[in-house]
Amino acid sequence: xxxxxxxxxxxxxxxxxxxxxxxxxxxxxxxxxxxxxxxxxxxxxxxxxxxxxxxxxxxxxxxxxxxxxxxxxxxxxxxxxxxxxxxxxxxxxxxxxxxxxxxxxxxxxxxxxxxxxxxxxxxxxxxxxxxxxxxxxxxxxxxxxxxxxxxxxxxxxxxxxxxxxxxxxxxxxxxxxxxxxxxxxxxxxxxxxxxxxxxxxxxxxxxxxxxxxxxxxxxxxxxxxxxxxxxxxxxxxxxxxxxxxxxxxxxxxxxxxxxxxxxxxxxxxxxxxxxxxxxxxxxxxxxxxxxxxxxxxxxxxxxxxxxxxxxxxxxxxxxxxxxxxxxxxxxxxxxxxxxxxxxxxxxxxxxxxxxx
Amino acid sequence: xxxxxxxxxxxxxxxxxxxxxxxxxxxxxxxxxxxxxxxxxxxxxxxxxxxxxxxxxxxxxxxxxxxxxxxxxxxxxxxxxxxxxxxxxxxxxxxxxxxxxxxxxxxxxxxxxxxxxxxxxxxxxxxxxxxxxxxxxxxxxxxxxxxxxxxxxxxxxxxxxxxxxxxxxxxxxxxxxxxxxxxxxxxxxxxxxxxxxxxxxxxxxxxxxxxxxxxxxxxxxxxxxxxxxxxxxxxxxxxxxxxxxxxxxxxxxxxxxxxxxxxxxxxxxxxxxxxxxxxxxxxxxxxxxxxxxxxxxxxxxxxxxxxxxxxxxxxxxxxxxxxxxxxxxxxxxxxxxxxxxxxxxxxxxxxxxxxxxxxxxxxxxxxxxxxxxxxxxxxxxxxxxx
Ligand SMILES: Cc1cc2nc3c(=O)[nH]c(=O)nc-3n(C[C@H](O)[C@H](O)[C@H](O)COP(=O)(O)OP(=O)(O)OC[C@H]3O[C@@H](n4cnc5c(N)ncnc54)[C@H](O)[C@@H]3O)c2cc1C
Numbered sequence: 038x039x040x041x042x043x044x045x046x047x048x049x050x051x052x053x054x055x056x057x058x059x060x061x062x063x064x065x066x067x068x069x070x071x072x073x074x075x076x077x078x079x080x081x082x083x084x085x086x087x088x089x090x091x092x093x094x095x096x097x098x099x100x101x102x103x104x105x106x107x108x109x110x111x112x113x114x115x116x117x118x119x120x121x122x123x124x125x126x127x128x129x130x131x132x133x134x135x136x137x138x139x140x141x142x143x144x145x146x147x148x149x150x151x152x153x154x155x156x157x158x159x160x161x162x163x164x165x166x167x168x169x170x171x172x173x174x175x176x177x178x179x180x181x182x183x184x185x186x187x188x189x190x191x192x193x194x195x196x197x198x199x200x201x202x203x204x205x206x207x208x209x210x211x212x213x214x215x216x217x218x219x220x221x222x223x224x225x226x227x228x229x230x231x232x233x234x235x236x237x238x239x240x241x242x243x244x245x246x247x248x249x250x251x252x253x254x255x256x257x258x259x260x261x262x263x264x265x266x267x268x269x270x271x272x273x274x275x276x277x278x279x280x281x282x283x284x285x286x287x288x289x290x291x292x293x294x295x296x297x298x299x300x301x302x303x304x305x306x307x308x309x310x311x312x313x314x315x316x317x318x319x320x321x322x323x324x325x326x327x328x329x330x331x332x333x334x335x336x337x338x339x340x341x342x343x344x345x346x347x348x349x350x351x352x353x354x355x356x357x358x359x360x361x362x363x364x365x366x367x368x369x370x371x372x373x374x375x376x377x378x379x380x381x382x383x384x385x386x387x388x389x390x391x392x393x
Numbered sequence: 394x395x396x397x398x399x400x401x402x403x404x405x406x407x408x409x410x411x412x413x414x415x416x417x418x419x420x421x422x423x424x425x426x427x428x429x430x431x432x433x434x435x436x437x438x439x440x441x442x443x444x445x446x447x448x449x450x451x452x453x454x455x456x457x458x459x460x461x462x463x464x465x466x467x468x469x470x471x472x473x474x475x476x477x478x479x480x481x482x483x484x485x486x487x488x489x490x491x492x493x494x495x496x497x498x499x500x501x502x503x504x505x506x507x508x509x510x511x512x513x514x515x516x517x518x519x520x521x522x523x524x525x526x527x528x529x530x531x532x533x534x535x536x537x538x539x540x541x542x543x544x545x546x547x548x549x550x551x552x553x554x555x556x557x558x559x560x561x562x563x564x565x566x567x568x569x570x571x572x573x574x575x576x577x578x579x580x581x582x583x584x585x586x587x588x589x590x591x592x593x594x595x596x597x598x599x600x601x602x603x604x605x606x607x608x609x610x611x612x613x614x615x616x617x618x619x620x621x622x623x624x625x626x627x628x629x630x631x632x633x634x635x636x637x638x639x640x641x642x643x644x645x646x647x648x649x650x651x652x653x654x655x656x657x658x659x660x661x662x663x664x665x666x667x668x669x670x671x672x673x674x675x676x677x678x679x680x681x682x683x684x685x686x687x688x689x690x691x692x693x694x695x696x697x698x699x700x701x702x703x704x705x706x707x708x709x710x711x712x713x714x715x716x717x718x719x720x721x722x723x724x725x726x727x728x729x730x731x732x733x734x735x736x737x738x739x740x741x742x743x744x745x746x747x748x749x750x751x752x753x754x755x756x757x758x759x760x761x762x763x764x765x766x767x768x769x770x771x772x773x774x775x776x777x778x779x
Pocket of ligand 1: 265522523524525526527530531532533555556557558559609757760761762763764765766767
C-alpha cells in the first residue's frame with residue numbers, strides 16, 4: 038500500500054467520523070442505532086480497509102488508521118468489531134454478511150473450553166459482546182475450532198463505562214455456519230490491536246482538548262499553559278500518547294502476536310495516566326456531564342480493560358520473554374519489531390518467537 | 394493531528410547482515426577481552442576496544458570517506474550502536490566524539506579541523522569532552538560565563554567548566570564560551586571553541602562521583618591562549634550549534650538501554666516459567682521497551698532524513714531514562730539480590746555488582762545530557778504551550 042493510499046483512507050475516515058460522531062453519540066444515548074453514520078461508513082468501504090490488497094483492502098496498517106480516527110472522534114458504531122470480523126471472514130474463506138458484525142473472542146487460554154464455538158455443544162452464555170443487539174454475532178474459538186456464525190436466542194442489553202453497547206448473548210442450538218480458520222489467526226489479539234488503535238486516537242483527542250483548555254482558561258492572570266506544572270502534565274500526556282502510537286505503528290509494520298500484545302499493554306497502561314492528567318488540567322468543568330471530555334476519558338477507562346488489560350498482556354509477554362533465558366532477550370526484542378512486513382491476520386505469541 | 398508521531402523507518406537493505414556481523418564481532422571480542430557487560434555507555438573506558446571498533450569501520454560511520462568515515466546511513470549506525478550497548482561493550486572512550494563532537498565538526502568545523510581530527514576519531518583514537526556546564530550554569534546553559542576574548546593572534550579563554558566527563562583522558566574539549574553580549578534572547582554572543590586538552594594548559598581537577606569513580610572533572614581556564622583557527626563555525630553562532638549538538642546527545646539508543654544488561658539478568662534469574670507476578674513485571678518492561686525502541690528507531694529515521702528531531706528526542710530521553718530506572722527497581726524487587734558497590738565485597742557475584750553499579754548510577758541518568766524537567770519543557774514548547 039502506498040503512503041498516499043493510506044493517507045487518503047485515514048482522511049476519509051477522519052472526515053466522516055468528525056462530521057457525524059457527535060450527532061450519532063446523542064442518538065445512541067437516546068437508545069437509537071446511529072443509522073446514518075453506519076450507512077456512510079458501510080458505503081465508503083472503510084470496514085474492508087484492513088483486508089489485504091488482493092482482497093480489496095489496504096492492509097492492517099490502513100485498518101488501524103481508520104480505527105485511530107474512530108477513536109479520535111469517539112464514533113459510536115462497531116467499527117473495530119466489523120473490521121476485525123470482516124478480516125476473520127476473509128481468513129476463514131467465509132462470505133462477509135451485510136450490516137454490522139461483532140465478535141466474541143475470548144483470550145487464547147480460555148478458548149479451548151469455550152463451548153459456543155464448538156459444533157458439538159449447543160448452549161452458551163457469552164458475556165459482554167459489543168453491539169450484539171444489532172450485529173451479526175461471530176465467535177472465534179481455539180485453534181482448529183474456526184469461525185462460527187452464531188444464532189443468539191436471547192440478548193440482554195448492557196453497556197461499558199462509555200455507554201457503548203456490551204450485551205450478554207445466550208446461544209442455544211449449533212452455529213449457523215462454522216468455517217475453519219488458519220491456526221495462527223488469533224481473534225483476541227486482533228481485537229486487542231484494534232482497541233489499541235482506538236485508544237491511541239482517543240488519547241490524541243484528549244491531548245488536543247487539554248492543550249486547548251490550558252490555552253483558554255485563565256487563573257492568577259495567566260492562561261493555565263503558563264504554569265510549569267501544567268506544561269509538564271501536557272508533556273506527559275503527549276509522551277504517553279506518542280508511546281502508544283509508536284507501539285501500534287510498530288505492530289502494524291511487523292504484525293505478530295508479540296507486537297499486538299505489547300501495543301495493547303502499552304496503550305492500556307497509558308490510558309489511565311492520560312485520563313487522570315487530562316482531568317487534572319481541566320478542573321471541575323471537565324468533571325461535568327456537559328463538557329465533552331468524558332466522552333473520551335470514559336472510552337479510555339473502558340477500552341483499557343477490554344480485549345485484555347495491561348496486566349493480562351504483561352503476563353503473556355513476560356511468560357514469552359522469560360523463555361530462552363537472558364541471552365535470548367535482546368534478539369527476541371529485535372525480531373519482534375523486525376521490519377519484515379508479512380501480511381497476516383494475527384498470530385499468537387509462540388514459544389519459538391515471533392518471526393512470521 | 395495534535396501530538397507527535399514516530400513513524401517506523403524502512404531499514405536499509407543489508408541491515409540484518411550488518412547486525413549479524415556486529416553480533417559475531419562482539420561474541421568474539423567478549424571471549425577474547427573478557428569485558429564485564431554493562432549497557433551504560435559511560436561504564437567502561439577501553440582505548441583498545443575503541444581502536445578495534447574503528448578498524449571495523451564502526452565509528453564515524455555516516456561521515457564522508459575523505460574524513461575517514463564510511464558513508465553509511467544513520468539507521469545502519471543505529472543498528473551498530475544498539476548492538477554494542479545491548480551487549481554491554483566498553484564504548485565510553487570514543488562515544489562522545491562519535492556521537493556529537495565529530496558530527497558537529499563535520500557540520501560547522503573548518504576544512505582543516507575536519508581533516509586533522511575526524512579521521513582520528515573514526516580510527517577510535519581521538520576522544521572528546523563536552524565543555525558546556527559551569528558552576529553557575531547547569532540547566533540554564535545560555536548563562537555560561539567562560540569568556541573568550543580576541544587577541545592579536547587568536548583567543549584568550551578565562552573561566553571554569555565543570556562536570557566535564559573524561560577531560561582527564563580526552564585530547565579535546567568543545568567549549569561553549571561567551572564572546573559578546575547576550576542580547577534580548579540571551580542566545581547571542583556565544584561561540585564554540587576546540588580546545589586541545591593536552592597542550593592548552595587547562596587545569597583539570599578530578600571530581601570523584603558518589604560511586605567512587607573519577608569520570609568527571611572541573612576544568613579551569615586562566616588566560617589560556619589558543620590559536621585563531623580554533624573557533625568552530627561562526628563567532629556568535631554558538632547557541633545554534635550547541636542546540637544541534639544537544640539534539641544529537643539526546644537522540645540515541647543509549648537513553649533507553651543503560652540498564653538493558655539488568656533486564657537480561659532479570660529474565661535469566663526468572664527462569665523459563667516465572668510465576669504470574671514476576672511474569673507481569675517482566676512483561677511490563679517488555680512492553681515499555683518495545684514502545685521505546687520503536688520511538689528511538691523513528692528518531693534515527695528522522696536523523697537519516699536530515700532532520701534534527703529535538704522534541705521527539707526529548708520525549709524518548711525523558712521516558713527512556715525513567716524506564717532504565719524501572720528496570721533496576723524491578724530487578725531489585727523481583728530477585729532477592731543485595732546490590733553492592735565499591736568496597737562491598739571483592740568477591741561479589743556479578744549480579745550484585747551490576748545492580749549496585751546501577752543503583753549508584755541511576756541518579757545521573759536523568760541529569761546528564763539535560764535533566765528530565767528541562768526535557769519536559771522542551772516537549773511543552775513543541776506542543777506550543779511555552
Ligand atoms: C554523570 C554526569 C556527567 C556529566 N557530564 C557533563 C559533561 O561532560 N559536560 C558538561 O558540560 N556537563 C556534564 N554534566 C552536567 C549536566 O549537563 C548537568 O548536570 C545538567 O545540565 C543539570 O545542571 P545542574 O546539575 O547544574 O542542575 P541545575 O540546573 O541546578 O538543576 C537542579 C534541579 O533543578 C531543576 N531545574 C533547573 N532549572 C529548571 C527549570 N527551568 N524548570 C524546572 N526545573 C528546573 C533541574 O531539572 C534539576 O532537577 C554531567 C552531569 C552528570 C550527572
